[in-house]
Amino acid sequence: MLADFVQTVFAALSIGSMYALVAVGVTLVYSATRIINFAQGEFVMLGGMIMVSLYGEGGWPLWAAVPVTLLLTAALAALLGLVAYRPGRQGALISVLIITIGASMAISGSAFHVWDGDVHRFPAFSGDAPIKFLGAALAPQTLWIFGAAVLCIGALFLFLHHSLWGKAMRACAIDRTAAALMGIPVGPTVLASFVLAGLLGSIAGIVITPLTMVDYSGGMLLAIKGFSAAMLGGMGNVAGAVLGSVVFAVLEAFAATYLSSTVKELITFVVIILVLMFLPNGLLGGRQQRGLAQEDTLE
């Protein structure tokens, strides 16, 4: 059935866009700090929840609600960066992991108290009247989601590869000591990578909530999905994170349509376990960024 197929592609499009925003955030923080940030999904949840209050219930116009939402989540992301990242700390990988998992639980727990345990949504930005295409129905919000992902990830890519500060951020990821010797303020630059990642998550939450709805507890699963997608593509690699997200979204969407939605979740975890076992560097792992020397003397 063509209509089913097209419908599934639409589903993959919006899921993939959301995963990509989360996965790129995970990979960005990882490459700057070697920290796997399991709190990344919470920014999606917060983006959605804050918009529920401001835009959905508060009646703020979009142009006011979105910047304030971004500002609040960015501030929280900076706070997380300050707590999780200590330059010069070595051999504390597991404790940092626990910090990000703890932060994830703290954020979702606080969200439960600030809001409640219910599922929320707010109206789609361009209404709910579906666009008919080859017998399938496309929610207009899907275009917002896809557009936001392409725009944000594209902008991030341009920033990282074509601006001095973006290059400085990549330099910090490769070799902090050498970056410091270039005069790059390493600490603030690394913090900026946390903020950018938080913003990507928040944007995902803002555009996806009209379709998927949001409650306080959704962050951790999303973070695991984002981590899996980043891992599949090759951790530390922006293009890899996008590729991994597309693969997962297609697998999940088609499994949901042609098998069942319980199989869908199973597939993600089977794939990620296979990747961790047999392809630990991911699909694009060969091109992972590495410095020439990693001896770290910076305190």
Next chain:
Amino acid sequence: MALLELEDVAVSYGNIAALRGVSMAVEDGEIVALIGANGAGKSTLIKAVAGLLRSRQGDVRYAGRTIKGLDAARVARLGLAVVPEARRLFGAMSVAENLELGAFVRGGARRGDLEEVLTLFPRLAERLPQKAATLSGGEQQMLAIGRALMARPRLVLMDEPSIGLAPMMVQAIFAAIARLREQGRTILLVEQNARLAMRLADRAYVLELGRVTLAGQASELAAMDRIQELYLGA
């Protein structure tokens, strides 16, 4: 007043004392060689000046102000560039990007910056889009020096720029340093290759087990029996 002054600098790694009260100076426009055996503390001294390590006593002064306690990025912004031990290039980034980051302290490269470095090292010109990690050892060293020069520094610290290179490449690197000397640059040159370093330098210091044991005009030091025996292999 000297451009760079170290006064009674001491650095330890845990219980290991790497520098035990070192005093030395580099004047504006001078090339100063610092020679010493493996483990003498040469790299430690460079790191202590660059802000990567902190002296627990004494002082480090640069251009009339103390820089002891400043972090490496601040020191770099004062116009002090380092060609670090093991080069520490950004291997996954292109040659052009490495050079551009060298100019980070000045908000990015200006017209003429790149041309100047490429005149000094024409080999880098053909390799601008290439990843730094794919360069040969000698080319990597050229890039490390070029990256430092992109900052238009007032003082360059070089940590063993000729180490591990084939004789041809060693010649090329020293020829470049000789050009920099003609331009009147100020360089603190740490070298294993004492013979070549002493030939280029105005003055030299000998570091042994974390202490300066000899200092003076490079030509006079090079003529001393003790130096001949220990460092010039005569």
